[in-house]
Amino acid sequence: MAKSSIIGIDLGGTNLKCALLDSNLRIKAKNYFSTKSFDNKLKLIQGIADSINSFILRQGIARNSVSGVGIGLPGPVDTFKGVVHFLPNIPGWREVGLKKILERKTALPVFIDNDAKLMALAEYRAGQAKKYTNALCLTLGTGVGGGLIINGSLYRGSDNAAGEIGHVPINEKGPLCPCGGSACLEAYIGNTRILKEARKLFGPTITLEKVSALAKVNNRRAINLWVNVGERLGIALSGIINLLNLDAVVIGGGVSDAGEVLFESTRETIMRRAMSVQGKRVKIFKARLGNDAGIIGAGYLVKERQVR
Amino acid sequence: MAKSSIIGIDLGGTNLKCALLDSNLRIKAKNYFSTKSFDNKLKLIQGIADSINSFILRQGIARNSVSGVGIGLPGPVDTFKGVVHFLPNIPGWREVGLKKILERKTALPVFIDNDAKLMALAEYRAGQAKKYTNALCLTLGTGVGGGLIINGSLYRGSDNAAGEIGHVPINEKGPLCPCGGSACLEAYIGNTRILKEARKLFGPTITLEKVSALAKVNNRRAINLWVNVGERLGIALSGIINLLNLDAVVIGGGVSDAGEVLFESTRETIMRRAMSVQGKRVKIFKARLGNDAGIIGAGYLVKERQVR
Numbered sequence: 001m002a003k004s005s006i007i008g009i010d011l012g013g014t015n016l017k018c019a020l021l022d023s024n025l026r027i028k029a030k031n032y033f034s035t036k037s038f039d040n041k042l043k044l045i046q047g048i049a050d051s052i053n054s055f056i057l058r059q060g061i062a063r064n065s066v067s068g069v070g071i072g073l074p075g076p077v078d079t080f081k082g083v084v085h086f087l088p089n090i091p092g093w094r095e096v097g098l099k100k101i102l103e104r105k106t107a108l109p110v111f112i113d114n115d116a117k118l119m120a121l122a123e124y125r126a127g128q129a130k131k132y133t134n135a136l137c138l139t140l141g142t143g144v145g146g147g148l149i150i151n152g153s154l155y156r157g158s159d160n161a162a163g164e165i166g167h168v169p170i171n172e173k174g175p176l177c178p179c180g181g182s183a184c185l186e187a188y189i190g191n192t193r194i195l196k197e198a199r200k201l202f203g204p205t206i207t208l209e210k211v212s213a214l215a216k217v218n219n220r221r222a223i224n225l226w227v228n229v230g231e232r233l234g235i236a237l238s239g240i241i242n243l244l245n246l247d248a249v250v251i252g253g254g255v256s257d258a259g260e261v262l263f264e265s266t267r268e269t270i271m272r273r274a275m276s277v278q279g280k281r282v283k284i285f286k287a288r289l290g291n292d293a294g295i296i297g298a299g300y301l302v303k304e305r306q307v308r
Numbered sequence: 309m310a311k312s313s314i315i316g317i318d319l320g321g322t323n324l325k326c327a328l329l330d331s332n333l334r335i336k337a338k339n340y341f342s343t344k345s346f347d348n349k350l351k352l353i354q355g356i357a358d359s360i361n362s363f364i365l366r367q368g369i370a371r372n373s374v375s376g377v378g379i380g381l382p383g384p385v386d387t388f389k390g391v392v393h394f395l396p397n398i399p400g401w402r403e404v405g406l407k408k409i410l411e412r413k414t415a416l417p418v419f420i421d422n423d424a425k426l427m428a429l430a431e432y433r434a435g436q437a438k439k440y441t442n443a444l445c446l447t448l449g450t451g452v453g454g455g456l457i458i459n460g461s462l463y464r465g466s467d468n469a470a471g472e473i474g475h476v477p478i479n480e481k482g483p484l485c486p487c488g489g490s491a492c493l494e495a496y497i498g499n500t501r502i503l504k505e506a507r508k509l510f511g512p513t514i515t516l517e518k519v520s521a522l523a524k525v526n527n528r529r530a531i532n533l534w535v536n537v538g539e540r541l542g543i544a545l546s547g548i549i550n551l552l553n554l555d556a557v558v559i560g561g562g563v564s565d566a567g568e569v570l571f572e573s574t575r576e577t578i579m580r581r582a583m584s585v586q587g588k589r590v591k592i593f594k595a596r597l598g599n600d601a602g603i604i605g606a607g608y609l610v611k612e613r614q615v616r
Contacts, residue, residue, distance in 0.1 A: 076585045085585055134466050146551070150458055157553020158442050161585045168547035169581065171479050172540065181546060181581040232480065236547075238489060239476035243454070243548065245465025273477065273489040277384045277393050277469045 003067035006302045007052055007108070010072045010115055010294030011035065013089035013142030014254075016044075018051045019295040020059055023067075025126070025303070027292060029059055041092040049105035068306060069108050070298030071098070072115030074143050076161045079113040079301075085161075088178040089142050111298075111305045115139070116163055118297025119287070120147025121154050123250045125300055127288035132248035136240060137287065138165050139294075140233075140255030144186040148244075166190070168236050185236045189229050191255050197225055212258045226258045227265040234269025241270060241278045252287025311375030314610045315360055315416070318380045318423055318602030319343065321397035321450030322562075324352075325603055326359045328367055331375075333434070333607040335600060337367055349400040357413035376614060377416050378606030379406070380423030382451050384469040387421040387609075393469075396486040397450050397498075419606075419613045423447070424471055426605025427595070428455025429462050431558045433608055435596035440556035444548060445595065446473050447602075448541075448563030452494040456552075474498070476544050493544045497537050499563050505533060520566045534566045535573040542577025549578060549586045560595025 006025070010017040016033040031051060038044035048071070056063055075087035082099020102110045120137035123129040129137055129149060138146040144166030148155040155162055166186035167179050174183025175193075187193065191208060198206045201221050202214075214222035237249060256262070267284050274282070287293055314333070318325040324341040339359060346352035356379070364371055383395035390407020410418045428445035431437040437445055437457060446454040452474030456463040463470050474494035475487050482491025483501075495501065499516060506514045509529050510522075522530035545557055564570070575592050582590070595601055 076583070148551075150463065155458065155552075157586075158555045158589050159553055159585050161583070161589075162551065162553040164550040164553075164583060164586070167550040167583055169478070169543055172543055179550075179583050181550075181583065235477055235480055239544075239547070240551065242472040242475040242487075242489075243456075243470065244463075245467055245470040245472075247466045275384070275469070275472060275475055275487050275489065277467050278465075278472070281466050281469075 003065060005061055005066045006299045007055060007066060007069040008295035008298035008302075009048065009052075009069065010118075010298060011048070012074055012115065012294075016047065016051065017291075017295055018055055019292075020055060020061070021295070021299040025296055025299040027295065029055070030295075031055065035090065041096070044090070045096075045098065045101055046105075049102055052102070052106045052108065063107065066108055068302040069102065069106065069110045070118070070301040071102075071110065071112045072118040072294045072298050073098070073112060074115050074145060076159070076164075077112055077114045079111070079156075079160050082110070082112055084112065109302075109306070111301050113298075113301050114145065114147070114160070114163065115294050116145030117147040117154060117156070117160075118301055119145075119252055119289075119293040120149060120163070120250075120297070121300050122289050122293045122297035123252070123287055124149045124154070126296065127293065128250045128285045129248055134244065134246045135248040135250060136165065136237075136244070136246055137250040137252065139253035140189065140191070140251065141253040142191055144190055165236065165240065168240065170232055170236050185232065188232045189255070194225070194229060194255065201225065208255065208258070215261050216259065223261055226261040229255070229258070230262045230265025231269045234266045235273060237266065238270050238273035238279075241274045241282050245278050246282050248283045248285060250285045250287050252290065252293050254291070256286055311373060313369055313374045314607045315363060315374060315377040316603035316606035316610075317356065317360075317377065318426075318606060319356070320382055320423065320602075324355065324359070325599075326363060327600075327603040328363060328369070329603070329607040333604050333611070335603070337363070338603075339363065343398065349404065352398070353404075353406065353409060354413075357410055360410070360414045360416065371415065374416055376610040377410065377414065377418045378426070378609040379410075379418065379420045380426040380602045380606050381406070381420060382423050382453060384467070384472075385420055385422045387419070387464075387468050390418070390420055392420065417610075417614070419609050421606075421609050422453065422455070422468070422471065423602050424453030425455040425462060425464070425468075426609055427560055427597075427601040428457060428471070428558075428605070429608050430597050430601045430605035431560070431595055432457045432462070434604065435601065436558045436593045437556055442552065442554045443556040443558060444473065444552070444554055445558040445560065447561035448497065448499070448559065449561040450499055452498055473544065473548065476548065478540055478543050493540065496540045497563070502533070502537060502563065509533065516563065516566070523569050524567065531569055534569045537563070537566070538570045538573025539577045542574045543581060545574065546578050546581040549582045549590050553586050554590050556591045556593060558593045558595050560598065560601050562599070564594055
């Protein structure tokens with residue numbers, strides 16, 4: 001029987017997204033859970049296993065028609081051994097052999113990787129980075145992650161840990177970061193930090209969606225908040241663009257929905273701060289696959305790893 | 309007649325170094341000129357041509373035994389078209405077709421590239437980066453330049469402009485940089501800036517060599533000066549190491565002669581600020597080829613370009 005389905009999972013600091021994909025990686029069904037509804041690591045792992053198993057039951061598909069499960073995780077992962085090193089924004093994860101645990105709990109082949117790498121893989125195979133040989137794809141969410149396409153391939157680095165643009169410092173001194181460093185980009189523009197700023201300006205019930213809506217109707221303070229986020233992102237990107245002479249930067253994740261005000265500020269900062277040759281070359285795009293990039297990338301991971 | 313010699317040239321903000329290399333890229337003879345002794349761009353180009361021509365005359369070798377001239381330049385270069393885009397620390401250079409001009413003036417094949425890329429190529433082929441698949445080789449001099457080895461090859465980026473670690477910002481706001489940006493690493497640890505700091509501490513006749521000598525005999529202020537340079541370099545490197553998950557960083561150029569105090573401070577900052585997986589992986593070395601890396605890399609450029 002032909003393996004006709006793939007399960008793609010994207011674990012974020014906020015949501016656990018599960019999707020059933022067909023063999024062309026079209027999304028057939030999706031489920032969202034709140035990551036915080038799981039008290040600890042063991043419950044979260046059991047929650048992932050349950051969601052895979054109940055998915056199969058509820059969708060009425062045969063387990064042996066599922067070719068595999070791909071999972072993106074928000075932190076450094078040994079994709080070949082299937083071990084999660086740690087998750088900066090989800091406490092309690094240290095050297096977890098997630099692949100083996102889930103293969104036992106689901107009786108399916110499981111492949112894991114860093115979520116931002118999978119988003120980059122998806123945008124490069126099927127999205128906005130398709131034509132670009134040297135590209136950085138980044139996700140702005142609870143964490144700020146990234147994946148690099150270098151000379152037309154996903155660049156993993158020496159331990160599959162490359163791409164951590166959220167942990168590029170933008171100041172010598174600055175806020176401590178859960179990664180152990182300080183003044184990391186993520187410590188300034190991770191969504192919890194942006195929300196904290198927004199609450200100071202608009203009170204405790206504000207959401208980032210509301211800040212975006214306010215910016216769209218020309219609320220000056222809302223516009224300034226996104227301009228500041230774009231400037232800080234633009235400063236970090238200027239350095240990376242000078243260093244890597246990229247064709248394209250593709251920006252996704254929840255915060256990228258802030259809209260044109262964020263992208264304009266990012267582009268303007270890069271034009272002002274990056275070197276002329278590198279600044280002229282690079283194009284800054286919004287991710288095309290949106291919130292689905294992670295689960296589609298998880299699908300590509302299963303497809304590409306099984307071909308080997 | 310076998311082509312048995314290569315001329316390697318390394319143009320820096322301070323010195324113009326010319327060397328005669330044999331076919332194994334061993335240095336047979338060297339000449340140094342002060343870059344500042346040439347008043348302007350045209351005189352400097354004529355000076356390069358004269359040094360090539362008089363080299364051949366003085367060394368008594370036949371022009372047709374020279375297989376080519378390789379030149380490293382301190383700025384972004386189109387290595388394939390042979391055009392220098394600009395030189396941040398040498399005024400007056402904008403889109404100069406140096407390859408063609410010098411081929412006319414010397415009747416020899418000329419190949420040009422960014423100096424830091426050639427230093428990286430030399431350290432990767434024959435020096436400290438030899439065993440490392442993902443490495444950054446940087447030069448600390450008047451400018452702070454770099455070359456990246458990615459997956460075992462010199463990484464050029466989309467316009468051969470990759471590697472500009474000197475223009476990675478280490479603060480949101482900071483001193484203007486000749487590149488047009490601000491708060492660039494080079495604006496803090498380029499040797500002119502270090503010398504300015506040193507003059508404040510030790511008076512107008514101090515040299516960086518003397519500061520190093522003072523640090524070696526435990527002069528507290530001299531040690532602090534190099535510790536600060538190492539910290540700033542370490543902060544920039546932490547971000548790059550988090551992003552690229554490198555095996556090795558190789559540090560050369562005049563400032564790297566400051567010695568262990570600089571390297572210790574750089575390593576200590578990286579251990580403190582880089583992410584755990586990336587920080588554990590990376591090794592920080594002093595360049596092995598020293599001040600000759602640029603001219604040897606220029607030799608490799610001639611050898612490798614002529615094979616194509």
